[in-house]
Amino acid sequence: MPNLEVKIKDLILKNPVMTASGCFGYGEEFMDFFDISCLGGIFVKGTTGSKREGNAYPRMAETPSGMLNAVGLQNKGVDAFISDIYPRIKDIDTHFIVNVSGSTIDEYVTVASKLNDLDKLNAIELNISCPNVKEGGMAFGTSCPSAIAVTEAVRKAYHKTLIVKLSPNVTNIAEMALAVEGAGADAVSLINTLLGMAIDVERRKPILSTITGGLSGPAVKPVALRMVWQVAKAVKIPVIGMGGIMNAADAIEFMLAGATAVQVGTANFIDPAVCPKIIDGIEDYLIRHRINDVNELIGVI
């Protein structure tokens, strides 16, 4: 049996397959379909300082080989996460990683420090790349100074593994990655969604209530792979790759491009049991290619 274990700083993942924030709820939604403890990790929904209702319906549009969403960080807030959700999930044998979002640096810091005290949570993912909120969100992730500012501030408040999630809506993603690495990130994850738009020609109106939204799914995979490759070449910290992963071959592409682990997002909507298939598929690939350790795939290209 080949080794599937990988490491993101102090976080030891039983395998490199994790689920992407906003695409897997709190994991509970998928328990009917498979044993979620088989996952390398679960990135839970974007969590903010206080409750958010998100954007108005319609929030979704199907696009060629992908979808746009404009959920806009609907969540019950970090306190509700800690009191209601954390107790339910904390004993599940996988890593839960909270996707931390906010409109101000203070909000990011508040959320991160509250999460720092939770025993069973060993990492957060700083979402400086959400395209679906008016303030903050992507704004932090599209300029180096603000990405540095928010990362540094959170770094001071959070003492476990800090992953920073990058926005693909930038000219130079490697520069952004280097900036947050310098500011103390233990790892980077990418890509968040590409800013896109869809129009209903019959009604002559945008489909989303917010006009623009975030594109995900296989359509973005070539862009995501390119960015992961560029970032992995630039930084020393581990890279977590995502964007359009539908099967084991896709996941392996990201690892070859330099990702230490991957996240699966939109694919969960189409096949809620896709993740265990991806894990098995990676194992089969390693056996077929006589590779003993999944780490040998990382950054081959």
Place this chain on the structure above:
Amino acid sequence: MPNLEVKIKDLILKNPVMTASGCFGYGEEFMDFFDISCLGGIFVKGTTGSKREGNAYPRMAETPSGMLNAVGLQNKGVDAFISDIYPRIKDIDTHFIVNVSGSTIDEYVTVASKLNDLDKLNAIELNISCPNVKEGGMAFGTSCPSAIAVTEAVRKAYHKTLIVKLSPNVTNIAEMALAVEGAGADAVSLINTLLGMAIDVERRKPILSTITGGLSGPAVKPVALRMVWQVAKAVKIPVIGMGGIMNAADAIEFMLAGATAVQVGTANFIDPAVCPKIIDGIEDYLIRHRINDVNELIGVI
């Protein structure tokens, strides 16, 4: 019969449907399939100061709802265009617009001034966004100062309609559009391809000889639409939209988002007779919606 005529500065197009550079050869390749003079215009291949061989094979990878290319501006150079190709196409009753490319500002200027003297060519498209060449190309299109520099220089040398083609691989496309508008562009066209990558997992190698290439096709349509919308809101000059247009509905989406005309690229590979269908489809749409003039669609959103 609704009016289909639109104007890009001094260029009067019989309809808003044109073909994208690098996707329609010099038009001749398609003459077996339909009468190309029905088109609003034809953007010919990227043309440089001297002959270029382009990149090594493989130059193409199929991706979900799209393709990557890394042709790298293979062309015979502007002089060969003028002596060999121009005489063959000049009397065809549509606009031929040369896509002007280069590695240095001087090269752009040289090509543009040579084209300025051709009677039957009334516009050029400045390609400051090609992701597939080592020098120049996209570099000009991803920073405002260099975009301004090249546009200003060419503006001095070229006295007919100057269209500048923008790269989507930037943080703020509206800013780029404003920059080239200020520098004298008569119109902007977008998007060129998104920088992407594909990997052959069995061989554990990139598919393209250049590792990265340009993504086109329906996969990019949501991003392209969003950028056209952002740019059209920002600038006063006409916008020519493209990216993933496969049918009349797609073309209309771009016009609703603010494009005065559109270009069809990758779709020509799948259906070499797609353009007349798009023209007819737009006409049908106008009739069905009782709209007398295609100009009424522009920028409704």
Place this chain on the structure above:
Amino acid sequence: MKKKLIQDLLVVENKILSEKYFILHLQSPTPLPEILPGQFVQIEVKDSKNTFLRRPLSIHDVDYKTNTLKLMVQVLGEGTKKLSLTKQGEYLSLVYPLGNSFSINDNEKALLIGGGCGIAPLLYLARHMNDKGIKVTVLIGGASQSDILEADEYRKYGEVYITTFDASLGEKGLVTQHSIFNAPTFDFTRIYCCGPEPMMKALARIAREKGIDCEVSLENMMACGIGACLCCVVETQDGNKCTCTEGPVYEFKYLKGW
């Protein structure tokens, strides 16, 4: 206990009702899970270039004896068009059963109203109520005769009234214009409806006037169907709620702006 499953179901029959409508009769290889009236499935559309996501479809009828269920579908776009070409013997992947269900109280006097293909979930509801001894009345509306689907099936469970816009069948007009609403004998305690939103909103207004309950089944755009993506929300008195888990059936008063 697992409640939701992802499973390939055998197509026992694809009953073509017309160019526009068809009924898929699907069989599970294992005993069906418990399915409640109003629940839906997320169906995969194979081999359809422009259908990326699954498509939500109401469960039209259920037969635990044969482990089969039915879906009644209207051809709208490429996904449903492709599904309409499904042949007996093929398999379709379903995620099911999803969503909440219509409320059923023993002493209910139920008026079931469906517009076009919106009647889909009401057959299983009618059967369910019948099994519990509840009398149902069904009102079906459509643009024309050809949009009134399977009325005889509904007649098994109660009286069926029909309206068509072009008067080709039943009373002329919209469901809301049916004489039943002005009859002195109107004594229904709850309306259960599914169909175009304007129709359901109009019925909700009638219910409000008459002071009776009214449950509506929404057809919000969905991506996951299982509460993971938060795309399918509707604004309620308690904020945004996922229609795939807290709906698709809502008491209209719970919805904002109804």
Place this chain on the structure above:
Amino acid sequence: MKKKLIQDLLVVENKILSEKYFILHLQSPTPLPEILPGQFVQIEVKDSKNTFLRRPLSIHDVDYKTNTLKLMVQVLGEGTKKLSLTKQGEYLSLVYPLGNSFSINDNEKALLIGGGCGIAPLLYLARHMNDKGIKVTVLIGGASQSDILEADEYRKYGEVYITTFDASLGEKGLVTQHSIFNAPTFDFTRIYCCGPEPMMKALARIAREKGIDCEVSLENMMACGIGACLCCVVETQDGNKCTCTEGPVYEFKYLKGW
């Protein structure tokens, strides 16, 4: 005069040779355009989620009397898999005829060599040469007996030799190891080959040694197939050339690195 067309052709037959190979027999509604041996089609793969572009396939045979042509296809990925499921009576969209053709000289002594499905274009070539009174010899190579396709068809036009890697049919080994090359009677003036690149390169070396001509048919990745995208280039003595217009057939000496 239009030479290339885009057209829906009727599937007269889909002859399944094995799990891996099949032959599509397609009929044009109008008289076929002139088709030369070595030319290919770009075929649309409908209803296949992961097949975005058309797929290039050689023209295997042509019958002007019935306005039909044949394609011999190997199942490789999703596109060819989907094509293998095509049923008689369906229509397939083709852009054709594309590319150049094999050269044919009256006094040629032709040795046609195909590896696996690479023999596809050689049947029409053999027939064409036969019609012109040129004697052809055909050498077919494959991994195993099941990869030697339609040998009898080729026998109509000349002698057929076979090699298989596992010795299940004909001589054991690769085509290049066939005894024909060492026979004292070897008097061919030109090799025409199609198959895996290493095979064609090895044949080119043999041709060079023997001082004879050798035409190879390349299978470069294509997007448009009509010379518009410049994706399918091969490096030649004159720089990069499009395989879809200046090929797929090249005299090997024209190719760089061969």
